[in-house]
Amino acid sequence: MGSESFPKLPFLDFSKLELSSVGSPEWESLKSQVREALEEYGCFEASYDKIPSDLRNAFFGSMEEIFELPLETKMRNVSDIPYHGYIGNHPSVRLYESLGIDDVAVTEKVEAFANLMWPEGNPDFSKQTHSLVEQLSTLDMTVRKMIAESFGLQKYVDEHINSTGYLLRIMKYNSPNTTDTEVGVNSHTDKNSLTILHQNQVEGLEVQTKDGSWIKFQPSTPNSFIVIIADCLSAWLNGRLHSTYHRVMMSGNEARYSLGLFSFPKADYLIKVPEELVDEQHPLLFKPFYHKELLSFFYTEVGQAAPSALHAFCGV
Ligand SMILES: O=C(O)CCC(=O)C(=O)O
Numbered sequence: 217m218g219s220e221s222f223p224k225l226p227f228l229d230f231s232k233l234e235l236s237s238v239g240s241p242e243w244e245s246l247k248s249q250v251r252e253a254l255e256e257y258g259c260f261e262a263s264y265d266k267i268p269s270d271l272r273n274a275f276f277g278s279m280e281e282i283f284e285l286p287l288e289t290k291m292r293n294v295s296d297i298p299y300h301g302y303i304g305n306h307p308s309v310r311l312y313e314s315l316g317i318d319d320v321a322v323t324e325k326v327e328a329f330a331n332l333m334w335p336e337g338n339p340d341f342s343k344q345t346h347s348l349v350e351q352l353s354t355l356d357m358t359v360r361k362m363i364a365e366s367f368g369l370q371k372y373v374d375e376h377i378n379s380t381g382y383l384l385r386i387m388k389y390n391s392p393n394t395t396d397t398e399v400g401v402n403s404h405t406d407k408n409s410l411t412i413l414h415q416n417q418v419e420g421l422e423v424q425t426k427d428g429s430w431i432k433f434q435p436s437t438p439n440s441f442i443v444i445i446a447d448c449l450s451a452w453l454n455g456r457l458h459s460t461y462h463r464v465m466m467s468g469n470e471a472r473y474s475l476g477l478f479s480f481p482k483a484d485y486l487i488k489v490p491e492e493l494v495d496e497q498h499p500l501l502f503k504p505f506y507h508k509e510l511l512s513f514f515y516t517e518v519g520q521a522a523p524s525a526l527h528a529f530c531g532v
């Protein structure tokens with residue numbers, strides 16, 4: 217199926233909203249827009265001005281610096297979890313390179329990453345990352361809180377927030393340098409809870425609609441982010457919101473840089489559909505599971521071959 221430029225994704229403005237404004241008319245209005253957008257698309261564009269442009273630019277500058285470091289330096293960033301360490305320099309991911317910072321809300325983890333990349337230290341990078349993650353995790357919690365409230369699940373909010381881990385991943389897609397379009401990342405759903413992505417001025421991200429066509433993500437403002445439902449949240453909601461298939465298609469001759477904050481349930485948190493979401497019209501769709509088990513399954517041969525690893529792993 218070719219990529220086509222279809223109507224834009226729903227655009228929601230989070231700039232004026234404070235997390236503390238729960239229950240205000242602005243909160244309630246945005247909450248219903250979040251629910252509506254996610255029911256239709258599983259994602260939306262969020263305008264969010266809490267991350268000033270100088271911070272965004274400085275962080276993208278640091279990202280460029282990191283990707284220019286020698287391969288052996290980038291390869292110091294290792295993780296037992298696939299896609300949490302360094303990926304690149306591999307024929308199957310010709311255009312794609314990425315590095316992950318696990319537990320990125322923990323200051324020492326960011327400093328440890330910075331020390332790997334710059335053995336002489338880089339306090340600026342640690343500060344930038346801290347500010348960025350603080351604001352993006354606030355957006356993540358706001359959206360997840362709105363979702364829970366909209367399904368009458370507010371009693372689970374604290375437990376969810378307290379059992380959340382964050383991975384920050386920075387990505388570079390080299391330009392294909394041909395007149396063709398080339399895959400940067402194949403179509404997939406994310407395996408975490410909620411994903412927030414941001415990119416430089418080079419486009420390439422596409423999301424799939426319910427009818428199977430593809431919408432290009434074309435940010436309306438420089439402070440636009442895309443918020444995407446991933447598998448763990450979809451499963452917890454008994455499939456009432458779906459995790460959206462997305463991919464990156466690269467063309468032209470400019471490199472694309474993007475960053476993603478991925479929230480996920482911590483290792484000891486059992487993802488179990490709340491009883492409030494199961495009734496005759498909505499039979500239980502997913503058995504309880506741990507995030508790590510889903511990830512491990514996803515990277516097996518069977519998991520990779522399954523059209524949906526989530527359904528294959530814990531579908532009832
Ligand atoms: O680079 C992007 O915008 C998308 C990356 C992505 O889908 C992922 O890392 O899961």
Ligand SMILES: [Fe+2]
Nearest residue numbers: 404405406462
């Ligand atoms: Fe993704």
